[in-house]
Amino acid sequence: MxxxxxxxxxxxRRYLVLGKTSLLVGAILIVGAVFARGGLVALNTERAEAKLPALRTLAEAYPQxxxxxxxxxxxxxxxxAVLVLIGTGLTVMAEAAIKEQRWRGKV
Known part of the structure; x- marks a missing residue:
């Protein structure tokens, strides 16, 4: 370590940006997956009412x-989740390094 x-x-600063980017990408992926799963459940509800088989993946539901x-x-x-954890760790370590450099008067 x-x-x-x-x-x-x-x-x-470079690693601060990298950490925040990694955190943001991971979080967007997770939130996007939650919304996509909700959309798939809603679509399968409509398909069940029409007596059609359920779709298992997003690729089947939205091929375009x-x-x-x-x-x-x-x-x-x-x-x-690993992207989020790596981003969080890099951000925390980079912010600590920036504070240390400011305390020492290098920035």
Whole structure:
């Protein structure tokens, strides 16, 4: 962990931006998946009333859209959660490095 902190100390603002970007991307993926799942449930409710078989994936429901971006399974959610955790960790470490540099008078 010490090696990561020493890398971040060299350019803390760069890693702050990288951390916030990673956090934002992971959060958007998770929220997008929740809304997509809600839309799929609503669509399957209508299909059940029409006595049609239920759709399992977003790709079946919306073939014209790039649904590969949206995490649907446990692996996709795990990757999104890892992005959020990495982003949070980088952001916290970069902010600490920036505070340390300000305290020392380097920034």
């Amino acid at each position: 010490h090696w990561l902190r020493s890398i971040i100390r060299r350019a803390p 859209y790039p649904t590969w971006i949206v995490p649907e399974g446990p692996l996709g959610f795990a990757i999104s």
